[in-house]
Amino acid sequence: MNVYDSEKIVSDLAFYGYEKTESVESADLVVLNTCTIREKAEQKAFSFLGRLTKLKQKKSHLIVAVGGCVAQQEGEKLVKRAPVVDIVFGTHAIDRLPQHIKQIEDHKHRVIDVKISESIYEKDFHKKTRENEVVTTFVTIMQGCENYCTYCVVPYVRGKEMSRQPDRIIEEIKHLVNEGVREVTLLGQNVNSYGIKQGFCSFAQLLERINVIDGLMRIRFTTSHPKDLSVKLMNAFVSCEKLCNHIHLPVQSGSDRILKLMNRRYNRDDYLEKVTSLRKIQPDISISTDIIVGFPGETSEDFAQTLDLIREVGYDSLFAFKYSDRPKVPSRHLSGKISENEKTLRLQKVLALQEETTLKKNRALAGSIQQVLVEGLSKKQKGKENQNHDIQWTGRTQSNIVVNFSFTSNNDITFDQILTGRIVGVRIEKAYPHSLWGKSVYIEPENQGLKGDECYAA
Numbered sequence: 001m002n003v004y005d006s007e008k009i010v011s012d013l014a015f016y017g018y019e020k021t022e023s024v025e026s027a028d029l030v031v032l033n034t035c036t037i038r039e040k041a042e043q044k045a046f047s048f049l050g051r052l053t054k055l056k057q058k059k060s061h062l063i064v065a066v067g068g069c070v071a072q073q074e075g076e077k078l079v080k081r082a083p084v085v086d087i088v089f090g091t092h093a094i095d096r097l098p099q100h101i102k103q104i105e106d107h108k109h110r111v112i113d114v115k116i117s118e119s120i121y122e123k124d125f126h127k128k129t130r131e132n133e134v135v136t137t138f139v140t141i142m143q144g145c146e147n148y149c150t151y152c153v154v155p156y157v158r159g160k161e162m163s164r165q166p167d168r169i170i171e172e173i174k175h176l177v178n179e180g181v182r183e184v185t186l187l188g189q190n191v192n193s194y195g196i197k198q199g200f201c202s203f204a205q206l207l208e209r210i211n212v213i214d215g216l217m218r219i220r221f222t223t224s225h226p227k228d229l230s231v232k233l234m235n236a237f238v239s240c241e242k243l244c245n246h247i248h249l250p251v252q253s254g255s256d257r258i259l260k261l262m263n264r265r266y267n268r269d270d271y272l273e274k275v276t277s278l279r280k281i282q283p284d285i286s287i288s289t290d291i292i293v294g295f296p297g298e299t300s301e302d303f304a305q306t307l308d309l310i311r312e313v314g315y316d317s318l319f320a321f322k323y324s325d326r327p328k329v330p331s332r333h334l335s336g337k338i339s340e341n342e343k344t345l346r347l348q349k350v351l352a353l354q355e356e357t358t359l360k361k362n363r364a365l366a367g368s369i370q371q372v373l374v375e376g377l378s379k380k381q382k383g384k385e386n387q388n389h390d391i392q393w394t395g396r397t398q399s400n401i402v403v404n405f406s407f408t409s410n411n412d413i414t415f416d417q418i419l420t421g422r423i424v425g426v427r428i429e430k431a432y433p434h435s436l437w438g439k440s441v442y443i444e445p446e447n448q449g450l451k452g453d454e455c456y457a458a
């Protein structure tokens with residue numbers, strides 16, 4: 001969500017004549033978009049502000065703006081802790097950032113704007129041409145959350161759940177497709193409850209509408225709260241052919257006792273039943289999750305149940321985090337805090353277990369042909385485009401695995417971004433824990449959906 005917000009900030013400021021610089025040192029304005037979901041992210045933000053303090057001593061006209069969740073959480077306190085800051089703009093004040101910058105430029109009056117709105121302010125999003133050609137991008141469909149998981153700061157810093165109007169979402173995606181975007185990831189804290197409060201269409205219906213947008217090739221979404229995952233949404237994996245075969249379904253813990261303390265409102269069996277239903281509807285669906293280790297009171301038995309659930313589900317990938325107390329959240333008052341050492345050990349165990357599974361799954365793909373949406377040249381290739389004809393590209397499978405592959409061009413094809421935004425069939429030759437490597441075997445004709453059958457050899 002922060003990536004989406006940052007893109008929006010860059011786009012809005014470009015309209016007022018600002019452009020990105022190569023380094024912080026050469027900037028006249030620095031915008032820091034912060035995250036407070038974990039303590040470490042917040043510490044990083046404050047340490048960066050320390051660096052800016054030194055920079056401002058040399059460059060007095062430098063304007064420093066801090067937005068995002070730390071800004072929302074700290075408000076005026078942020079300025080006391082980091083006097084270098086000129087503008088504090090909260091999660092609902094992004095649209096007002098340009099006017100705040102103007103005020104600083106004209107009057108040098110510090111601005112603190114952390115007002116939470118009662119409705120989503122829809123403005124002319126992304127009116128300017130995007131600065132980089134991108135194939136895949138995020139689109140926010142809702143904001144805020146009212147689930148109040150006991151460890152989570154989101155309801156306090158992003159406000160109440162609000163969905164955007166379906167027509168505006170469709171309009172935005174059509175605009176992005178016109179600019180070359182081929183894949184969108186729909187964002188919400190809990191996409192399953194999209195539209196319910198406002199009486200809009202359901203999330204499954206929204207997916208159906210997006211699925212028919214011409215030129216769009218792939219749709220992803222995140223995040224889906226397991227308690228609200230409906231059969232209708234599961235069926236969308238079959239009825240919407242552009243919907244990628246992947247779901248992120250955060251479980252957080254495998255212990256019923258901990259799930260209750262977390263206020264997740266499902267238990268282990270409910271979760272496993274949903275996974276079984278999903279796999280019945282779409283047998284080869286890729287499933288990823290989030291795990292929190294070291295929640296207050298998590299015993300070694302609770303943790304063993306988490307490891308056991310990870311094995312039972314056989315996730316394709318996961319994100320694991322060490323629990324940390326966040327301001328305002330109820331779990332900070334729970335007893336039985338786990339030591340940092342123990343949290344680190346548990347985190348390592350989760351990651352090692354998952355790495356084993358992911359590698360096994362990736363190895364099983366060796367020899368198969370995967371449909372890869374090409375995002376551009378691989379990191380290794382950048383800057384070497386003209387050195388040979390064997391070019392390395394990068395993209396993702398439907399199940400969200402990064403694939404680097406080589407494409408041997410003939411002399412008739414220029415090295416200019418010919419494959420970016422195309423679906424390429426790649427024969428997988430090597431599997432790594434976090435990516436695959438292979439060779440292209442065909443390119444799907446331009447602007448075809450996922451199942452184009454008229455292919456030609458590369």
Ligand code: SF4
Pocket residue numbers: 145146147148149152153154155189190225
């Ligand atoms: S559903 Fe997600 S965003 Fe909402 S409170 Fe729970 S963890 Fe936080």
